[in-house]
């Protein structure tokens with residue numbers, strides 16, 4: 001049996017969930033086709049999804065075609081839920097990118113295409129809704145080729161497009177136009193075929209088809225299928241394309257298990273259930289695995305259910321290529337990887353949320369319950385980045401936008417019975433170090449010292465280019481590492497890297513510090529029993545934030561705010577008003593391009609002002625204007641940098657930091673030390 005893990009991606013409302021339903025029906029998994037609008041589909045199973053008719057969470061379903069088990073992941077299309085797409089990207093062997101035959105290529109299509117391209121995921125296009133008035137297959141085919149810059153080959157031809165009776169004619173080897181188009185498409189990337197073609201040799205359809213499959217797998221060619229998820233037109237051809245042209249994998253069961261956790265659910269008794277995609281080997285009941293390189297504990301597998309023919313079947317083991325629900329992984333977090341996969345680099349494919357808001361319960365007595373409920377939500381959606389301000393006990397969430405905020409509020413109301421209000425929505429800034437900064441704290445050598453940490457830590461921090469993230473390196477001798485605490489140098493490095501990363505969550509102005517290289521330059525310790533008490537893990541964990549913030553203070557930081565690239569299309573006669581509005585919301589407009597009655601214009605807008613701009617466009621353009629926006633990076637804030645209240649002990653204030661390290665035994669100078677028994 002071979003497996004194919006398939007993502008269905010698109011802009012909002014393109015028809016992903018409807019198509020998923022059709023595919024399940026075509027494969028015989030369901031007898032009746034559910035409707036998004038009636039709240040009866042398999043993958044929009046949450047109450048809120050059914051009520052609102054949009055997908056909020058990615059969902060896995062599975063079906064079998066020929067000898068291939070297809071695990072299909074239906075994803076949300078609304079940009080506010082992009083984090084749901086981010087989490088499942090690791091899972092895909094191939095993807096279907098859906099484009100509406102009416103709305104055509106959208107900015108979200110470009111965003112998704114770019115990421116699939118960067119990750120090398122072979123992709124088919126499904127141009128949906130050919131039954132709707134206004135559908136135009138040539139325009140969409142051209143737009144895919146031009147705006148996405150890809151080579152396409154149309155695998156079927158619509159008939160009666162734009163009518164209820166719209167259907168498709170499948171292209172066959174006997175169709176001369178198709179044969180020629182296919183030859184052209186694959187010859188460009190295949191010298192052998194090109195030579196034989198130029199030499200006048202007759203190529204067979206099988207040869208061309210094999211070349212098409214190889215080039216689809218290599219993303220050199222993108223087969224395009226027209227159809228209607230609503231009526232089922234074109235769906236059979238798409239199914240054939242999925243199993244014939246996307247790379248299926250034959251399970252390699254040998255070797256150590258390796259995989260990734262991409263979703264966390266809770267079982268009927270609130271036990272943690274991890275959705276795992278297996279990359280290699282076999283994971284069996286009672287196996288012990290270490291989730292991620294920095295995990296200190298092993299977890300034991302207590303249940304396995306594999307996605308199979310529309311259900312999840314209990315099994316003793318799961319093998320490479322499969323998607324399984326695994327019980328017992330109590331430490332699992334989304335994005336964890338085990339086995340060899342743990343070493344792979346992990347980068348965010350999409351930009352992070354740009355807004356932060358505080359969440360307040362309408363009834364103050366709900367505060368503890370609200371914290372518990374949000375902790376639950378954060379487990380399934382780590383990017384909401386739940387923070388609690390220690391001094392005021394306020395709760396903060398990171399968000400992508402309005403719709404996500406509404407969904408969080410409704411989920412808290414419906415699932416947890418907590419009514420909430422959101423206050424002070426602010427852009428989520430970052431801090432970048434301005435220059436190189438170093439600091440060191442040395443181990444106390446005598447009893448009268450006021451230094452309570454039994455360790456030496458020296459760190460430097462240096463700026464890196466925008467987008468580089470945070471790197472950590474050790475530049476100390478092995479003899480300077482307390483091997484009585486850490487088993488290996490790697491373990492020491494991991495703990496230090498984690499401690500540094502945690503400390504960088506709040507920089508000089510309280511924002512996340514990024515785009516910098518941190519190096520540990522000094523380390524020293526005391527080992528028991530010669531010196532008692534010896535250095536412990538806490539000495540390093542607690543001293544590091546102090547030293548790091550010292551180094552950061554010397555480096556200085558620039559507070560940078562998120563900005564978006566806005567793309568506007570509107571009637572040319574309102575250009576003057578649009579320009580004035582852009583200036584008013586402090587946007588930086590590009591050069592307008594006028595074509596006939598229409599004008600297009602790009603502008604850079606601060607995330608803080610996007611909502612202002614969005615709300616004015618309909619009135620300014622008599623309802624005809626369109627605004628699309630995409631994250632464009634961070635720019636230094638002009639004027640006084642905004643700061644964010646800290647959420648925990650403040651290492652920038654040494655006295656306060658030491659005072660608030662309650663509950664942690666620190667060595668008070670001059671105290672009598674007890675000897676071990």
Ligand SMILES: Nc1nc2c(ncn2[C@@H]2O[C@H](COP(=O)(O)OP(=O)(O)OP(=O)(O)O)[C@@H](O)[C@H]2O)c(=O)[nH]1
Pocket residue numbers: 010011012013014015016017018019036037053054055056075076077078128129130131132227228229230231
């Ligand atoms: N006429 C027509 N309507 C369709 C077709 N496919 C989907 N729709 C309708 O388009 C709307 C959106 O369909 P969905 O399947 O929810 O789209 P989606 O891409 O899953 O949407 P999100 O998950 O919210 O991004 C629904 O009202 C569907 O009934 C189609 O082929 N033809």
Ligand SMILES: [Mg+2]
Pocket residue numbers: 016017018044054055074075076077
């Ligand atoms: Mg959907």
